């Protein structure tokens with residue numbers, strides 16, 4: 500079967516190079532995640548035809564739409580691109596906006612309008628068909644934009660973080676609409692998102708884009724279950740610390756005097772079983788598996804070290820809080836050297852008086868650590 504999308508996108512700009520190969524089977528939903536500036540928008544805009552390739556090629560279905568010397572105009576590609584901005588036609592009603600694509604393809608006016616009303620119902624805007632974009636809220640406009648994109652029955656739908664400019668509650672509601680409609684429509688979709696929930700809920704594959712290159716691609720569960728980079732680990736809500744195995748003991752690399760995990764316990768056995776001495780191994784553990792407690796200011800020596808009272812196999816160390824970040828369930832506490840994220844309830848953060856600079860004692864049980872060959 501011909502892939503719905505087969506792209507090798509090379510875009511070169513001063514100080515930035517995107518070189519990514521991406522494909523999608525018919526009806527497949529592929530999520531793309533990456534840090535800010537990684538090139539997600541550039542990748543989607545180039546597939547859509549809004550940016551020109553520096554190299555590579557883009558095929559949509561059986562049509563080569565971009566390659567060296569060839570550039571099919573965006574409106575001729577059968578692609579819909581939906582970004583943060585709904586970009587509705589301001590002079591047309593919601594119904595006319597949705598009916599525009601089908602009308603342009605020759606659907607008769609009555610059918611296109613009836614279908615548009617059906618779409619308005621599907622996205623939760625039943626009865627708002629006569630309103631113009633200026634009479635709708637930002638979230639309602641984005642619902643219309645989703646309906647317009649899907650009603651046009653594109654060969655390929657590109658979503659470029661369509662929920663990021665909305666407040667959390669509205670984004671949550673529209674995420675539900677988008678998930679339901681994407682699942683029902685069966686449209687081949689590439690979905691750039693900052694939220695792993697989108698990938699888990701709708702995508703079959705997840706591609707991680709970092710600094711212009713795809714660093715990991717695979718089934719969503721595989722990527723989140725065995726993240727190959729620190730960014731992928733942060734998306735999965737886990738810590739990933741690079742280290743080495745020595746006689747069944749794992750040690751973080753580049754951190755003095757060293758975070759040591761595991762002795763003769765489960766993780767240690769896995770370390771020695773999975774790799775020879777000296778092989779690099781990443782220790783992966785969930786942010787909510789790390790225990791955090793107070794450490795006296797005097798225990799801070801200026802370099803990360805094992806807590807004095809701990810045996811060197813205990814997986815406990817002293818660190819300093821770097822920053823605090825609010826999450827849906829509480830607070831994520833970030834420490835440095837090695838960068839570790841710890842998820843805590845908000846009240847625990849208040850009780851422990853945590854703030855940037857506070858020394859803390861961290862501990863992770865070997866049983867909560869998975870050692871991944873690198």
Ligand SMILES: Nc1ncnc2c1ncn2[C@@H]1O[C@H](COP(=O)(O)OP(=O)(O)OP(=O)(O)O)[C@@H](O)[C@H]1O
Pocket residue numbers: 512515533534535536537538539540541542
């Ligand atoms: N029109 C442009 N001209 C020149 N450079 C650009 C342009 N748009 C983006 N860039 C640069 O290209 C790189 C990739 O940007 P891009 O917007 O594709 O990243 P992104 O992954 O979508 O980021 P974000 O998540 O912040 O939207 C960045 O270094 C950015 O500064």
